[in-house]
Amino acid sequence: MRSNRAYVVGIRHERPHTMSILDKVETVNDVATENDAAMIDRAYLSRYLLGKWADVRLVSRALAGKPEMHNIPGLGMDEHRARVLGQLKLLVENGQVHRAFPAAYGGLDDHGGNLAAFQELVAADPSLQIKSGVQWGLFTAAIAHLGTKEHHDRFLPSAMSLETPGIYAMTETGHGSDVSSIATTATFDEATGEWVINTPFRGAWKDYLGNAALHGKAAVVFAQLITKGVNHGVHGFYVPIRDENGSFLPGIGGEDDGYKGGLNGIDNGRLHFDHVRIPRNNLLNRYGDVDENGNYTSPIASPGRRFFTMLGTLVQGRVSLDGACVNASKIGLQIAVTYGNQRRQFSNPGQEETVLLDYQRHQRRLIPLIATTYAQTFSQEVLLEKFDAVFSGLDDSDASREDLETMAAAFKPLSTWHALKTLQDCREACGGQGFLAENRLTLLRADMDVYATFEGDNNVLLQLVAKRLLTDYSRKFKDADTGSLARLVMEQVTERAVTGSGLRRLGQNVHDLGSTARSVKELRDPDTQRDLLTDRVETMIANIALELRDAKKTGEEAEAFNRNQSALIEAAIAHGHLLQWEAFTNALDKITDDGTRQVVTWVRDLFGLHVIEQNLSWYLINGRLSAQRASAVTAYVDRLITRLRPHAQDLVDTFGYGQEHLRAEISSGVEQERQDEARAYIAELVRSGKAPIPEKSSRQ
Template sequence: MSQLTESPTSPASIPVTETPAAPSVPIAPAVDVALLGEQLMGRWGDIRRTARTLAARADMKRVEGQSMLEHRERVMGQLHALVTEKAVHRAFPISVGGNENHGGNIAGFEELVLADPSLQIKSGVQWGLFGAAVMHLGTEYHHKKYLPGIMNLEIPGAFAMTETGHGSDVAAVGTTATFDTHSGEFVLNTPFRAAWKDYLGNAAVDGRAAVVFAQLITQGVNHGVHAFFVPLRDENGFLAGIGGEDDGLKGGLNGIDNGRLHFTDVRVPRADLLNRYGDVAEDGTYSSSIASSGRRFFTMLGTLVQGRVSLDGAAVVASKLALTIALTYGSERRQFTAGSESNEEVILDYQRHQRRLLPRLATTYAMSFAHEVFLAKFDGVFSGAHDTDADRQDLETIAAALKPLSTWAALDIIQESREACGGQGFLVENRLTSLRADLDVYVTFEGDNNVLLQLVAKRLLTDYSRRFAHAGPGVMAQFVVDQVNEAAINRTGLRSLVQNVRDFGSTARSVGNIRDEDSQRQLLTDRVQAMVAEIAQHLRPASKLPKVEAAALFNSNQNALIEAARAHGELLQWEAFTDGVHAVGDEGTRQVLTWLRDLFGLSLIEKNAAWYLIHGRISGQRALAITSYIDDRLLPRLREHALDLVAAFEFTPEHLGASIALGAEKQRQDEARDYYRAQREAGVAPVAEKNIGRSERA
């Protein structure tokens, strides 16, 4: 083999002095606002934007200071505008002029909260509850007879389920519908005061009909709660046998005419039983395609889950609105000369202000991503694409998990945003006080939040017991064993991991381990599973106890059940947020969202640090390290991107409607700074008394 040789004078032999490479400076990540906005708008982004265009119109927006009667009249007029704009037909059957677009329909209605929550809820009563009950619980006969009038608002209606004495316990309502075989009619009665239908939108003034939920009794047998189409009023007022009252002024949502209804021997034609799941023949014989009365009841109620879907989504939109106002104001309002003798600091630069708002921004992003998953699940069920019994049960569980978390969080976020804006936040013109008042009731209607979380906990216990019904103590002790498949994750949100959660020891490593995505998942998942396993062990004797003792045992674990369900809902949100991060193509945006996701996950662990410490999942050192990492690393990083993160919500000035988020505060602050700067430059600024002695000493 020959060798390649070089002569002494060849270029390769001449020493070359290389210029040292400039040290690499990491490029700070930037948020692609347009890309992120498109992702947040989700699958039905075009419908959301169409709804927002409508919500931005002056005639659709709330007028502050109106009387209750004026507000009600305005909102009813706005409902007619929704009909004119064909904004109400999307979910209804094609046979009556609808589009059968269930997910898009909910997405559009959620955005109406930007105009006025009263408008969003009253439209939801008319088309999402009253109309949807006729659509989902009725048959083709009811669709053709009633849906066109419901859709075009010729038949304003109420959804008469809740009673003064029974709200969340629908199965125990007192109103009865007894079949009279001689007349072929049902006889509707409210036998006592607590059975009056209450808190019903459209009942006090506008409603001409209602879907009334009552105990169906025929041939001496109570077949449980069924729904009936019942006319209420004509141009002269209530029809014979029907009475009612106005609920009057409320703590919020006063554009809705909530009222009470009661019935005395009201005759309802047999054909007006909404009989998709249960029917009565002319001779009074009852029949149903669902043999189990319990399963039949939950199937009927499950068709009406869209109310919880829309409340979850509206709470997310309202949270985004509040944070956009508060973070914009915080980036412009100046207070105290902490780091300068002359310039006051922007309040969002203070760590405490960041602590107040940025974790709530992270929560809002988690809620937003989770809602899109929830909405897609809802659309899959109601479009028929994924409509098995398991799918419907999963949808009901997700609804019962997410609606409480988002509505509670919305109240917290709006209130903290109000306080973060000081006196300006208390002015009605800046929207936050009215928004807080209107969303207050979201936490109790369409299911009280605590009751809903109890339903989630029961589902978790059911899944747990099915898996471990015949397991011995050794298997029970190793509950966290292996990774479950994606289908199971979608159903329950529970993940089993390869190893038990353990603390990794040194302080130096603690933050790095917790910051890792898999470690966050491990800690959040293990908490849910450990809580469910512990409760299951406590309740294990219940099946062998007398009813009274079993109920007492369950009651003694009720709070733990609700806390486990809350943890499960938070895990669902974290998983959805993480999936959303992975879906981002832009590297800078993905990095910022990762920090925001970490803030959400670590804030959950920090909030529940006592549980993790008591159960030996983390050490005291690690708990301290989590707080330090949030304060010293995540908050400063995210502070630089806060305005971009809210800009991605795509709100226009017409949507915000708050002067402090539209430049008024910046103008005031700039004027003040210019004034003092001019004084200093002209040498006419007075000397502060505290500086006189200092100057003399110098």
């Protein structure tokens, strides 16, 4: 079965050929022999977590820590928008936003470093991050990627310098996820040699555009390119929007999207065009051009392939949102764990009050979130390195781009949802304190909310991942008939349960009651974790593929696809988890400090087993785990949480944020001061003999 894997899981997973020394020790010895006294080397791990672009990250993080870059809770929308525009200028002054652009225009051609720096801005203010993303990651990047030298010369300098605040006018009120169906048209007028940009109806208004409500002077407008009565699909056009005084140019109108659930430092707005004329050479013509006679040419023959090529730069947004969300999760956890380690509530009779993080429920809420955040830190690093390789041209093959797209489409949903869950759980774990703006969590969560649906709605992205998995699967079995596919699936189920490597041991012992220790030992084995995670993706995809294949024959493929939509999305999520687990496991091998690697291995095990625990019913229904083994999963998750509890503060402190980033009163140590003051007061009262006697005691 091993040989099928590469086809089924899309991204090629390679089993590491060498095991780390620690792995060998672990598989030989029993659980009890692990080094329970292992400690994290904080300085070492903190640096390690910063990854390849550590220095770039630290410079950007230092800037994000400056007061002038911070959001001010409760600031009105108008003031917030003005403040963020001012901050964009500071980014330019500090040279923080030009890394990705060509050296010829003052950039550094550094794609990975650019996104690493960008992701750190979330600590300053997510509005600042996203508005700078609109200006340089979307508007300016569209000029760079979709335009040619003429456009670069004409438009790049003022876009890069923010002299021209710009708009990326793609989304319409009626079309967000389905970009190919946008209804704005750009029709070539041969008589004048101009493009006529037009909005045919209300649903075709450009909507949700950053910079559109106030600051944008020009836009890259995406529209259906029509010439000689033929629609050549979506292309980008450079369109001036406002004059020097900020008034709309003739034929252009729009309105403010107004107040939002978050990100109110960005002036999102709507635009519409009434037969607005722009010169022929304002078409960004790298992937499609029209000559003065109205004849269309393109270096990419297939309209579909051309469309996806032009949209290819959007992956940059997904990569960076993934990283930004991981950072937001880190900030939330550093705040909540710090408070949870200081705040006390309730006591057992005669004892001092209990620290919140000593409660099992508190641990169960926060520690698995730490594990997932570690996994996402490592998977973001893999994604960013892949992105850098593709965009720098070092590894820019079709297969690489496809892998990059799939990884980004898998990780961005997981990390955006994880950030929302993490910030919410952290907020609740801090009680009412968590709700105060002075403690950061709620407003940060409000800003991150839209990350789940913009730059690719999470569920739409996950379907792309699932389609890729199905394609890989069908490539492998393109000559097989349904009967042999069905046999294969059945064999797979049987084989895995009985003789498949890794799972074999689990399967053999289905009736082996009372061997929790052995179960745990197996669950700690990375091969077991990998097999369990991989098997789920493979089996889910195989089952769906079979059903779709049957449906195709009767012409009911669309219905079958929709009937399996949830299952497809679940399979894509499972695939994302597997990729994160692989990234985590690969990162473990490179940790050179033994104590650190031991503790972080427990974190990896917790991540893997927590994912398995959350899908336990699947493993049980499909015969992958016996009831006994399934119980062992939960038991071992509990044990890992207990084991990691003493390391919780180290694990979040190594995220490396200072008070200037956290900006949460309760993370400042103030709670510890309050606790110390209270206990000193009570001790003094007792010492003085003036402490009142409890009524109960007084009557004895």
